[in-house]
Amino acid sequence: MDLLKPVSSRFIRHVLLLTCVLTVVIGLSIGCDGVKISHFHENGVVASVSPIASQVGEQIFRQGGNAFDAAVGVGFALAVVHPQAGNLGGGGFALARDGGNGHIIALDFREKAPLASTEDMYLDNGGGVVEDLSSLGALSAGVPGTVAGLHALWKEYGTLPWEDLVTIAAKMADTGFIVDEYLAGSLADYQDQLSVFPETESLLLPGGKVPGVGEQLILSDLAATLYLIAAEGSEAFYNGFIADSIVACMAEHGGLITAEDLQQYQVMWRQPVHFEFDSLDIYSMCPPSSGGIVMGQILKLLEPYDLSRYFPDSPEYMHLFCEASRLAYADRSIHLGDPAYYSIPGRLLSPEYIDERRKLIPVDHAGSSDAIEAGSPLKYESDETTHFSVCDKHGNMVSVTTTLNATYGSKLVVSGAGFLLNNEMDDFSIRPGHPNLYGLIGGEANKIEPGKRMLSSMSPTLVLKDDKPLLVLGSPGGSRIITTVAQAIVGFSRFGLSLEEIVSQPRFHHQWLPDVVYLEEEGFFVDKIQALIKYGYHVQERSKYGDLQLIHITAEGLMHGASDPRRGGAVAGY
Numbered sequence: 001m002d003l004l005k006p007v008s009s010r011f012i013r014h015v016l017l018l019t020c021v022l023t024v025v026i027g028l029s030i031g032c033d034g035v036k037i038s039h040f041h042e043n044g045v046v047a048s049v050s051p052i053a054s055q056v057g058e059q060i061f062r063q064g065g066n067a068f069d070a071a072v073g074v075g076f077a078l079a080v081v082h083p084q085a086g087n088l089g090g091g092g093f094a095l096a097r098d099g100g101n102g103h104i105i106a107l108d109f110r111e112k113a114p115l116a117s118t119e120d121m122y123l124d125n126g127g128g129v130v131e132d133l134s135s136l137g138a139l140s141a142g143v144p145g146t147v148a149g150l151h152a153l154w155k156e157y158g159t160l161p162w163e164d165l166v167t168i169a170a171k172m173a174d175t176g177f178i179v180d181e182y183l184a185g186s187l188a189d190y191q192d193q194l195s196v197f198p199e200t201e202s203l204l205l206p207g208g209k210v211p212g213v214g215e216q217l218i219l220s221d222l223a224a225t226l227y228l229i230a231a232e233g234s235e236a237f238y239n240g241f242i243a244d245s246i247v248a249c250m251a252e253h254g255g256l257i258t259a260e261d262l263q264q265y266q267v268m269w270r271q272p273v274h275f276e277f278d279s280l281d282i283y284s285m286c287p288p289s290s291g292g293i294v295m296g297q298i299l300k301l302l303e304p305y306d307l308s309r310y311f312p313d314s315p316e317y318m319h320l321f322c323e324a325s326r327l328a329y330a331d332r333s334i335h336l337g338d339p340a341y342y343s344i345p346g347r348l349l350s351p352e353y354i355d356e357r358r359k360l361i362p363v364d365h366a367g368s369s370d371a372i373e374a375g376s377p378l379k380y381e382s383d384e385t386t387h388f389s390v391c392d393k394h395g396n397m398v399s400v401t402t403t404l405n406a407t408y409g410s411k412l413v414v415s416g417a418g419f420l421l422n423n424e425m426d427d428f429s430i431r432p433g434h435p436n437l438y439g440l441i442g443g444e445a446n447k448i449e450p451g452k453r454m455l456s457s458m459s460p461t462l463v464l465k466d467d468k469p470l471l472v473l474g475s476p477g478g479s480r481i482i483t484t485v486a487q488a489i490v491g492f493s494r495f496g497l498s499l500e501e502i503v504s505q506p507r508f509h510h511q512w513l514p515d516v517v518y519l520e521e522e523g524f525f526v527d528k529i530q531a532l533i534k535y536g537y538h539v540q541e542r543s544k545y546g547d548l549q550l551i552h553i554t555a556e557g558l559m560h561g562a563s564d565p566r567r568g569g570a571v572a573g574y
């Protein structure tokens with residue numbers, strides 16, 4: 001009997017896995033636009049940028065998996081179907097609530113600077129910044145953390161076999177998946193950059209062409225890599241064939257990541273940033289992400305104002321939000337970095353400090369930022385990170401933001417292993433005062449040092465009320481992630497917006513430098529824009545940004561979600 005048991009359970013597992021893969025593949029081949037706003041579910045919900053990935057999560061719930069199992073399956077699925085930002089070669093952060101004991105944890109799987117990195121590695125002999133060096137190709141890549149991160153999450157909290165969860169993605173890469181209009185459009189937009197490296201072109205632009213909508217994209221090398229990770233765990237990524245391929249890629253293209261860098265990579269379990277806003281408990285990411293602290297400052301600065309008498313597009317509210325953002329992002333540039341390398345002041349969220357800073361908010365006119373080498377993020381427009389939110393009937397909540405940094409990261413695929421490498425090194429302050437891809441300025445706290453984690457803006461967030469799950473949310477958007485999530489929370493708590501309204505509301509952003517309010521194009525009426533200009537703001541319209549993935553849990557424990565209309569995402573659950 002005992003001898004038969006493992007055989008039969010393995011058989012059942014394989015039947016279940018096959019069912020899952022078939023369901024997802026059949027669902028896709030009949031064309032799955034996905035549900036943007038879900039109805040209520042009892043068991044579990046996933047919101048992500050990809051209908052395919054969200055469906056993977058739903059199937060994992062149907063097989064009895066919990067929110068952590070679903071998050072792992074979704075994370076690997078995104079590495080296949082959303083190559084713009086889903087990844088094996090990048091990093092990220094997760095905020096999670098263990099429904100069993102109510103503990104809330106933060107998991108840091110951020111990339112690290114290779115050990116051979118130096119402070120001036122992107123500068124020429126005269127101290128000038130060499131164009132593209134920190135953002136294109138092998139030298140821009142940090143040591144990846146995603147595979148270790150998803151494995152750590154599963155090891156601590158998962159219930160289904162790791163092999164099964166990863167194999168779903170491996171099979172999708174192996175048999176191919178249907179290219180939707182968002183991927184086809186994105187590949188067309190980036191065709192020139194993706195053609196710079198032949199290994200990238202042959203993976204994502206087979207035959208040198210952008211795959212058409214509805215075509216099948218097969219990623220064989222990526223499938224082999226995923227099967228290896230499925231069979232051997234995260235070890236397979238940091239030692240052996242995959243690690244050797246990364247090191248060979250570095251040798252060929254002039255990068256710095258060594259076998260030692262990969263072997264030494266470790267995730268960090270951290271204490272999340274926690275603060276109260278209204279009667280809500282908000283948990284978000286701590287350094288090396290700036291997300292939790294900057295969001296906490298913005299919301300705490302705003303808290304005493306009676307915002308509910310305004311609307312989300314009222315100039316009065318936008319003025320207050322921009323001034324709070326100006327103060328918080330100014331602190332970001334000076335005070336935040338990897339806590340292992342820089343001593344972060346402990347009182348950035350203390351009530352006394354926030355009260356003191358609030359006095360700097362002018363009542364009826366725009367403040368002014370110091371104009372030191374202000375950058376122009378509009379020049380670049382690369383905010384491709386991705387976020388997914390998951391929760392289940394056990395009270396587990398998982399909020400994951402993961403990234404390659406720019407869209408398709410460094411644009412360099414690891415030959416033979418089939419995945420893109422990040423260009424996360426650009427998130428360091430590569431020279432004091434020099435703006436990064438998002439126009440953010442930094443200094444000493446975020447300078448390049450060997451083994452250091454670069455400062456992030458990613459803000460996976462959980463909201464609880466009276467110790468009960470309430471919201472799981474997050475977004476991509478580079479420096480704009482923080483204001484996107486903060487505006488969602490204000491929208492929920494002060495303006496009483498529905499989930500649909502929260503993900504749809506037009507966004508605005510101020511980040512101290514450059515001293516500009518960015519407004520989403522076509523989002524604001526002319527009279528509102530004129531009112532902001534009258535306050536003294538420099539206003540610029542820009543393309544739509546962010547991709548909120550939001551789940552709300554009712555007091556009865558029912559779950560429903562909303563996926564941002566700006567991109568092709570979907571909510572799935574049952």
Ligand code: GLY
Nearest residue numbers: 405456457458478
């Ligand atoms: N790479 C974007 C961020 O981490 O904020």
